[in-house]
Amino acid sequence: xxxxxxxxxxxxxxxxxxxxxxxxxxxxxxxxxxxxxxxxxxxxxxxxxxxxxxxxxxxxxxxxxxxxxxxxxxxxxxxxxxxxxxxxxxxxxxxxxxxxxxxxxxxxxxxxxxxxxxxxxxxxxxxxxxxxxxxxxxxxxxxxxxxxxxxxxxxxxxxxxxxxxxxxxxxxxxxxxxxxxxxxxxxxxxxxxxxxxxxxxxxxxxxxxxxxxxxxxxxxxxxxxxxxxxxxxxxxxxxxxxxxxxxxxxxxxxxxxxxxxxxxxxxxxxxxxxxxxxxxxxxxxxxxxxxxxxxxxxxxxxxxxxx
Amino acid sequence: xxxxxxxxxxxxxxxxxxxxxxxxxxxxxxxxxxxxxxxxxxxxxxxxxxxxxxxxxxxxxxxxxxxxxxxxxxxxxxxxxxxxxxxxxxxxxxxxxxxxxxxxxxxxxxxxxxxxxxxxxxxxxxxxxxxxxxxxxxxxxxxxxxxxxxxxxxxxxxxxxxxxxxxxxxxxxxxxxxxxxxxxxxxxxxxxxxxxxxxxxxxxxxxxxxxxxxxxxxxxxxxxxxxxxxxxxxxxxxxxxxxxxxxxxxxxxxxxxxxxxxxxxxxxxxxxxxxxxxxxxxxxxxxxxxxxxxxxxxxxxxxxxxx
Numbered sequence: 001x002x003x004x005x006x007x008x009x010x011x012x013x014x015x016x017x018x019x020x021x022x023x024x025x026x027x028x029x030x031x032x033x034x035x036x037x038x039x040x041x042x043x044x045x046x047x048x049x050x051x052x053x054x055x056x057x058x059x060x061x062x063x064x065x066x067x068x069x070x071x072x073x074x075x076x077x078x079x080x081x082x083x084x085x086x087x088x089x090x091x092x093x094x095x096x097x098x099x100x101x102x103x104x105x106x107x108x109x110x111x112x113x114x115x116x117x118x119x120x121x122x123x124x125x126x127x128x129x130x131x132x133x134x135x136x137x138x139x140x141x142x143x144x145x146x147x148x149x150x151x152x153x154x155x156x157x158x159x160x161x162x163x164x165x166x167x168x169x170x171x172x173x174x175x176x177x178x179x180x181x182x183x184x185x186x187x188x189x190x191x192x193x194x195x196x197x198x199x200x201x202x203x204x205x206x207x208x209x210x211x212x213x214x215x216x217x218x219x220x221x222x223x224x225x226x227x228x229x230x231x232x233x234x235x236x237x238x239x240x241x242x243x244x245x246x247x248x249x250x251x252x253x254x255x256x257x258x259x260x261x262x263x264x265x266x267x268x269x270x271x272x273x274x275x276x277x278x279x280x281x282x283x284x285x286x287x288x289x290x291x292x293x294x295x296x297x298x299x300x301x302x303x304x305x306x307x
Numbered sequence: 308x309x310x311x312x313x314x315x316x317x318x319x320x321x322x323x324x325x326x327x328x329x330x331x332x333x334x335x336x337x338x339x340x341x342x343x344x345x346x347x348x349x350x351x352x353x354x355x356x357x358x359x360x361x362x363x364x365x366x367x368x369x370x371x372x373x374x375x376x377x378x379x380x381x382x383x384x385x386x387x388x389x390x391x392x393x394x395x396x397x398x399x400x401x402x403x404x405x406x407x408x409x410x411x412x413x414x415x416x417x418x419x420x421x422x423x424x425x426x427x428x429x430x431x432x433x434x435x436x437x438x439x440x441x442x443x444x445x446x447x448x449x450x451x452x453x454x455x456x457x458x459x460x461x462x463x464x465x466x467x468x469x470x471x472x473x474x475x476x477x478x479x480x481x482x483x484x485x486x487x488x489x490x491x492x493x494x495x496x497x498x499x500x501x502x503x504x505x506x507x508x509x510x511x512x513x514x515x516x517x518x519x520x521x522x523x524x525x526x527x528x529x530x531x532x533x534x535x536x537x538x539x540x541x542x543x544x545x546x547x548x549x550x551x552x553x554x555x556x557x558x559x560x561x562x563x564x565x566x567x568x569x570x571x572x573x574x575x576x577x578x579x580x581x582x583x584x585x586x587x588x589x590x591x592x593x594x595x596x597x598x599x600x601x602x603x604x605x606x607x608x609x610x611x612x613x614x
Binding site for chain 1: 395488490509511512515517529531532537539540567574610611612614
């Protein structure tokens with residue numbers, strides 16, 4: 001099944017203990033769609049500037065990602081500069097130029113309207129909601145957000161949550177959204193806001209899925225997937241978006257959304273997140289094969305399974 | 308197989324968001340031996356004061372823990388007072404009275420000398436080494452330490468590490484000991500100091516085992532075990548010692564130390580750590596049954612396994 005994703009396509013300049021990379025192709029929708037492209041057909045809605053040239057287009061084309069929903073606007077693409085030199089777990093933002101992203105009005109090509117899977121990457125919840133409403137036939141809708149929207153745009157965000165099946169956020173965001181420092185209690189509060197499933201990403205410690213209790217699902221309501229202990233984290237930018245791409249891409253490739261499919265999707269999320277950290281920008285995600293992905297999936301199983 | 312453990316038997320006064328508990332029976336050797344007692348025979352070496360009375364003795368007796376190595380000294384037992392009110396992940400120490408523990412000279416009863424399993428809980432590495440040397444027939448030796456010994460007593464600690472098969476420490480301690488912030492690189496450095504296996508405890512995110520590469524073990528060198536997402540952490544004191552007790556107790560109960568046994572031991576460690584957090588002091592650990600433990604083990608499997 002095809003996934004439509006709305007989010008940022010951007011250029012990043014990043015410094016980490018491993019080095020520095022100038023203006024590499026990045027942005028949540030880029031990480032997400034590259035990661036998901038190994039599993040299913042992906043369609044992107046975004047806006048870019050005149051600096052988005054044939055080289056960047058070629059990256060999407062090589063993965064057969066539909067870019068008809070990427071609008072070209074006069075000016076420059078979204079640009080972010082950050083440093084992880086002091087702390088690999090948290091970026092220090094040095095510069096953010098919204099550029100053409102400041103006036104982003106997501107436009108849904110007609111060819112996207114039949115998408116049964118929709119991913120709302122981390123953008124203004126007002127825009128997330130608009131895209132959600134323009135995809136009434138979506139069978140499964142997942143989304144991301146960040147501290148900025150939780151803190152200063154909560155009413156709009158709460159409206160989005162009502163229309164989400166799955167929310168993917170990190171520990172800090174979950175605690176902030178729920179106003180509760182206990183992760184289990186926070187998860188229950190967030191599930192009360194709309195989503196049927198909450199995925200809390202713990203960075204290098206993996207991720208936990210919390211499922212809303214239902215008459216059909218009285219048993220296991222939690223699942224924990226690992227992250228790969230990495231010898232060198234070159235650049236953690238986009239790991240969360242790549243997790244979402246692997247997770248949602250795998251789900252969209254399944255004919256039936258069984259509990260087992262959600263568990264495997266959590267593992268594939270971790271797999272794609274681990275690849276994303278191995279190079280600057282989206283470089284590593286551009287060069288994978290399904291075979292390499294499945295080899296790492298097997299490694300994740302070995303890392304966690306008793307037998 | 309019997310385990311000998313050397314460490315502290317103490318009284319703790321603890322404040323957490325869940326309440327306050329006055330002078331509850333605690334100490335690393337207490338948590339460890341109670342947790343391990345559900346799996347195997349345990350023998351304790353420690354020192355207590357005159358405040359250690361029949362009620363405290365009865366706790367050990369009820370679990371058939373051999374206390375002939377617990378010396379009674381004039382004065383008071385080790386006392387610690389701490390608060391987790393601001394941060395459940397890190398205790399703020401309000402008071403430490405070493406009392407009789409200040410002059411602790413571990414004495415090994417003759418009846419303990421045949422122990423094939425030895426656990427050196429977190430005490431002065433000079434004492435850890437002395438107990439190690441007094442147990443020459445130990446087949447498997449594991450130990451713990453803390454930031455204080457790593458920072459100010461490193462040469463003595465490095466001597467202990469040479470005689471350890473397994474070291475159990477937390478993330479911060481591993482990074483500090485190796486002088487390396489990358490956990491995989493830090494683990495490799497620590498494995499170079501002596502132990503064949505390093506267990507790094509991640510608190511609420513579980514624990515990772517790193518195995519030294521060997522000709523026989525060229526494959527999997529890492530294993531990740533979960534922690535249980537707990538709805539309420541009443542008192543996290545002793546969770547790490549209880550992890551060690553479950554982990555090492557299970558190993559000592561096995562006729563063969565296969566790779567599978569080490570994996571299951573990591574799960575049993577997490578299981579006992581999760582129980583320890585559910586009440587103040589060692590209360591919850593006192594009331595378990597092997598059945599309840601195995602039920603939670605099954606829950607840990609369900610929490611992490613794909614099928």
